[in-house]
Amino acid sequence: ELQLNYYSNSCPKAEEIIKQEVTKLYYEHGNTAVSWLRNLFHDCIVQGCDASLLLESVNGTESEKASGRSFGMRNFKYVNTIKKALEDECPSTVSCADVVALSARDGIVMLGGPRIEMKTGRKDSKESYASVVEEFIPNHNDSISSVLSRFQSIGIDAEGTVAILGAHSVGRVHCVNLVGRLYPTVDPTLDPDHAEYLKGRCPNPTPDPKAVLYARNDRETPMLLDNYYYKNLLSHKGLLTVDQELASDPGTLPFVEKMAADNDYFSEQFSRAALLLSENNPLTGDQGEVRKDCRYVNAS
Ligand code: HEM
Ligand SMILES: [Ca+2]
Ligand SMILES: [Ca+2]
Numbered sequence: 001e002l003q004l005n006y007y008s009n010s011c012p013k014a015e016e017i018i019k020q021e022v023t024k025l026y027y028e029h030g031n032t033a034v035s036w037l038r039n040l041f042h043d044c045i046v047q048g049c050d051a052s053l054l055l056e057s058v059n060g061t062e063s064e065k066a067s068g069r070s071f072g073m074r075n076f077k078y079v080n081t082i083k084k085a086l087e088d089e090c091p092s093t094v095s096c097a098d099v100v101a102l103s104a105r106d107g108i109v110m111l112g113g114p115r116i117e118m119k120t121g122r123k124d125s126k127e128s129y130a131s132v133v134e135e136f137i138p139n140h141n142d143s144i145s146s147v148l149s150r151f152q153s154i155g156i157d158a159e160g161t162v163a164i165l166g167a168h169s170v171g172r173v174h175c176v177n178l179v180g181r182l183y184p185t186v187d188p189t190l191d192p193d194h195a196e197y198l199k200g201r202c203p204n205p206t207p208d209p210k211a212v213l214y215a216r217n218d219r220e221t222p223m224l225l226d227n228y229y230y231k232n233l234l235s236h237k238g239l240l241t242v243d244q245e246l247a248s249d250p251g252t253l254p255f256v257e258k259m260a261a262d263n264d265y266f267s268e269q270f271s272r273a274a275l276l277l278s279e280n281n282p283l284t285g286d287q288g289e290v291r292k293d294c295r296y297v298n299a300s
Contacts, residue, residue, distance in 0.1 A: 001284055002119035006098075011090035015102060015120075021082040022106040030223055034171040035075035036100075036107035037225070040277060041167065042070060043100045045154065046136040048281030050125035051096035054079060054294040062130040069137040072174050072214075079103070083294050096294035097122035101278045108274070111170055113225035114267040118278050123288030126297045140177050141241040144249045154280045156273050162246055162255040163269035164277065169229035170222060172214040173239045175202035181241065189244050191236035198239075215239060225270075230260035 007014040025032040043053035046064060054076070057063040065073060079096070082103060086094045098120045105118045129136075138147045151161040178198060181187040183205035186195040201215040216222040217239055218229055229243075233256050238244035246252045259266040289298055 002121045002279060002282060004117070004119050006119070006121035007090075007094060011086070011093045013089055014086060014094045014098075017085050017089055018082060018099065018102045019106045021085050022103050022110065025078050025081065026107070026110040029075065029078070030110075031171070032075045032078050033107035033110040034223075035073065035078075036103040037111070037167050038073060038171070039079075039100050040104035040274070041164075042073065042137065043097070044277045044280045045150075046133055047125070047129045048283065049097050049101055049122050049278060050281075050283050050288060051100055051122075051291065051294060052125040052127065052129050053100070054096055055125075055128040055297070056295045058296065061128050064128055064130045064133050067130055067133040067137075069133050069139070071176070071209075072172070079294055087292065092290050092292055095122050095288075095290045096124045097282065097288075099294065104274070104278070108225060111223060111225040114271045116271045116274055116278075118275065121282075121284055123283040123285075124291040124294075124297075125283060125288055138242065140173075141180060144242070144245040144252065147242055147245075148251070155276050158251055159255050159269055160273035160276065162252050162259065163266060164273040165243065165246060166225070166227070166229045166259065166266055166270050168217045168239070168243055169225050169227070171217050172222075173217060174209075175204070175207040175211070175213045175215070176209050178202050178215060178239060179205055179207060187241075187244075189236060189248060190238075194235075194237045227259050227263045227266040230256050230266065234260050 043049055043051060046052060053064050055063055057066055082099055101118050105116050109115050138150050148158055148161055179202055181190055182195060182199050198215055202213055207213060218232060220228045232238060233243060233247040247256050292298055
């Protein structure tokens with residue numbers, strides 16, 4: 001069972017230490033906060049919130065980070081910074097899965113988003129689920145029905161799915177994930193002026209995947225977790241196919257319209273959905289372990 005303040009006896013300063021580290025890292029590299037938010041999705045939706053995402057590839061184990069779905073993920077080295085601060089205070093006590101959850105919670109606040117009350121007590125997996133990452137994480141051009149059913153399977157309804165995708169109100173998309181909507185012809189659901197702008201950002205129809213060319217998700221408030229994402233969708237400026245589809249499907253459009261009009265409603269729904277995501281199928285009690293180094297299972 002997850003509970004509020006799980007570390008109140010075993011490591012009373014744990015939550016404060018995570019918040020301090022997240023804040024410090026944010027002022028050094030603002031995009032770390034963006035990464036903590038994406039990590040929550042990529043860890044929790046794959047098997048559960050168990051830090052399986054953070055394992056490195058070592059003899060026989062392939063890292064989930066090596067999956068194509070993890071393309072563009074960054075700042076993993078700073079997870080180790082947070083974990084080290086915790087190990088210095090209370091060795092082998094605070095799980096990497098809780099670091100994923102709480103760093104996302106505090107990152108969301110740094111990005112101007114809501115403060116979400118999250119429980120703790122998650123344990124860390126002893127294995128990577130790299131081989132099934134693509135079953136759990138949708139692709140950028142998947143159909144809306146498959147995206148909705150993926151989130152439905154972890155208890156997030158259509159309204160919550162629209163809200164959680166509001167995470168794409170911050171951060172960036174690399175050209176490899178965009179050119180399909182620009183070349184050889186422009187996707188008719190994309191605003192023509194915005195398409196010209198995106199072509200300027202991504203001039204090559206077949207970009208080198210190693211190239212660092214990208215466009216910002218939200219040109220208006222790229223570092224704020226706010227409802228500009230939905231305003232952009234309504235003006236046909238969604239970047240990924242999955243984003244734009246939210247505004248064309250009659251089952252999701254009413255939520256897009258309501259979130260575009262009301263940032264508080266977006267924040268409420270985003271909090272509700274992020275909480276469900278953060279509580280998806282955790283390991284608790286005697287299950288799993290508390291990794292000493294988030295990149296490797298403990299030596300036995
Ligand atoms: C249907 C579901 C989703 C799909 C297909 C998807 C796909 C993607 C793709 C393709 C990128 C761009 C990667 C790149 O080119 O660098 C991206 C970025 C991002 N995604 Fe998602 N995503 C989904 C849902 C979510 C959710 C639920 C969250 C968080 C709760 C999230 C958070 C982010 C963030 C923060 C970024 C920006 C990362 C950065 O700038 O470093 N995404 N996503
Ligand atoms: Ca996981
Ligand atoms: Ca924004």
